[in-house]
Amino acid sequence: MSEVDTEMSLLGSLIATEGALEYSAGLIKPEWFSEPILRYIYEQCTKLAEAGHRLSPPTVIAAMPEDIAGVPRNQFYAHLTRESLPVSMIGGMLQTVKDRWARRVLTEMGQSVIEQSQMHGADPYEVASRSMSMIDTVMEVQAEKSGSSLADAGKQFFEDITNPDNLKGDTTGLRILDNKLNGFRRGQLYVVAGRPGMGKSAFMCSTARRTALSGAGVLIFSLEMTRQEIFARMAADQIDWTKAPGFGDLLRGDLKGMDDHVGNAYEALRKAPMHIDDSARLTFAEIAAKARRLKAEMEMHGVRLGTIWIDHMGLVTPSDRYAGNKVAEAGEVSGRARALAKELDCCVILLCQLSRDVEKRDDKRPVMSDLRWSGEIEQDAHVIGFLFREEYYLAQDANADLGALADARWKLDFLIRKNRNGETADCRLWCSIAHSSIRDNL
Template identity: 25%
Template sequence: MTAHQSGSVHDGYHLFRHSRPVGDLATVHKLDAARGAAVGVLPYAVPAEQAVLGALMVRNALYDELGGMLRPEHFYVPLHAAAFAALEHLINVRGVEANPISIEGQLRETTFGKQGGLLPHLKSMFENAGFAGDIKSVAEVIQTTYLQRQLMGLGDGVKREAEKAPTFEAVGAIIASVGDELFRLSGTGTANTERTARESLREMLDQAERAMQAGGLTGVSTGFMDVDKLLGGLQRSDFVVLGARPSMGKTSLLLNIAHHAAKRMMDGEQDGAAVGVFSLEMSRVQLMQRMVAGAANLNSQQIMNGQLSNKNFESMTQVMGGMAELPLIIDDAAGLTIQQIHSRARQMKRKHNIGLLIVDYLQLIRSPTLRGEQNRTQEVTEISQGLKQIARELDVPVLVASQLSRNLESRENKRPLLNDLRESGAIEQDADVVAFLYREDFYLARQLGAGTEEVTGNDQERRKVMELKERLEKAKGITELIIAKNRKGPVDTVRLLFRAETTTFQSFAGGAHV
């Protein structure tokens, strides 16, 4: 087994502790001149360091999978520490590809760059990075040896200080210092999330000031006044679920919100946001057709079928010109796992500073760890928790569409309830806001069925059909957005108006959405 292969964490530890480094070990020593101790005195895992660096140079996207668990000081070889720091700078600060040439350029004026042999060593790691395993398990090997070195150094330091400690107070100070250091080491690879009361109050005050300036909005505006009034906008770090049966308009509402938030951002308004969209069902072209149709007040089917008049085509191209600069990023890869969404969302946050993430829809997300119908509830639990984690980690609202159980179709009152969420337990528990779409006209039209233009049957049946038609005419387009759960405020129902020809929603009062 070569240095770039890996198994479990423990297998990886033994493998990378004892396998040979990539390339010429003499080069490693030469480039490691800054280290005083000889290789072998302290625990180390040079092949693991090379495997991780090589894999990251081949696929920069793997950096996001690490989730901040590695820092430059975790690497034993100073060159590798410098290379990792350069890689982070290239990806996070400059936003360019990190490869052997760009890393060598970043380090050219350092001691490593001036010694010679840097680029061949980087290329050797790159070319030998046939790494297809779990990069986190190999990163844990690097973490483990780092912690071992830190503990060994701490032990030696404690021994020296204890021998010189003349008083009880001096020994107590050593013990306190050791406790602080052990606590620091226990947090290796995790973000510092603790805040003082002063810091927390400052954040709260900033939020209150933003709300006053934005007329009560503390989050991202949805574009619907009554919804924003009820929720205060879509709040940072919130996991928001929009549930409905098929054909109720889930995707349309998500796109309306995405367009509005991105346009507000482009116009410089603080309640707008750059928007990332994961579309697991529809292609990005289909999404843009819907969005353009709504913005240009055109029939989306006519756009798709090429049935536009010259005048409408001109209107469409004008709208497209204005939409081209929207801070809207669409990823339409199908069959993504929750881990892949997490990784790609981190990239969106880093590259585009998204302030809102939309996923359409939850039941199409896969979990690589669980399979089979009997594990579906566990799978949805993992996915739901993963979406909440993304919201917390990126500090953005995550708005996710969710299918509802078909059981509600058997009820006379088909307005959704919380227990209609498919595999509802985990979703309901994790979500900060749960909203449902309900359109009575959909069910009335289905009840009428096809071919009702010619009313047949007895007088009672004809009257029933006529009543249904009257109800349908009155209910046409009227949509209930039912806020069934709101962790930070009241629950209520907001009315919207759905325009089927443009697949857009408007405020029920008649105001345009955007």
């Protein structure tokens, strides 16, 4: 059966089988249809189904163009439904249509790579990045292919709840967050957001350090800080003493006579299963490709990848697909981050900047609407936490009460505002920003 014939049979079967289009709306992507008119009819029919309309023959015919390649739409509808096959065959046709789409994408990509690689004006690395983005699109669909029966899922669930350790994620190094979030859970996307100065970098470095020291593999993609800056923060935190040199001192080479302590911190961190990529410019396709390779390398050494940190979301280079559309670009990054967490069976943590609207309010504590392009991020994230330090704002207020300022020192709030598998909460932590240290509040 030719490609178009298979697509005609699939679409005809979906239209002719009651309830099939409603069910398939989230499983079949319009671009899988190679024939534009079939793609258009499928899109129109799914919109009708999602809006609650019954897909009767008059409704479907009315959604079609009046004339399709010289054939009146009522005749085209009749031809479509004549091509329909039994319900038992829909799954096989769907897989065939999806596989042929994947082959088309890969063929087009291969031809494009050959053509562009021979053009002297083309940047070979840009060509490679776009190619990886297309491959990621195919891989995401493949990841959706896997599944299990309800009975299998139920069996796994009961095995897990009888052994609660199976349900725990990798440690955050903070008891209160491990309790509220169950750690950094595999297959989930966490978003940690805050205004500048709230401690996002400190939170990443301190928690990632302790996750790695617990034995779980950690990848950090730092588009903002260099690996030297990250190591200095982790070393200052590792020494765990507020009178020790801060990370700024270490970056200046001022060890404050504590060479032995700094050396011990280096030895401890050197053995941690952690990789830091401080490339200044990365697309998400490049992040995903590197993460897959590094996960494989860790597994060769007996280390399971636990967390991937991306610092920060706004610095990830968007693909050309949604050029200039900031909302769609944000959705692409958060959506791909969520898919990567599921594919690699790890927790992906996106650091995110909040909008300046926070600064315009008397109450500076963040709310969900302060997230830039919040709708996309809210939809994709399993957990959203805001970082807030009252001391930062009091220190800038000439009329601030000195007692309140002293009381706010060393305090950091982690505000859980979305927790798909648990409760929201305000978690009080202890922090020393100079040492990039975050601890449980005693």
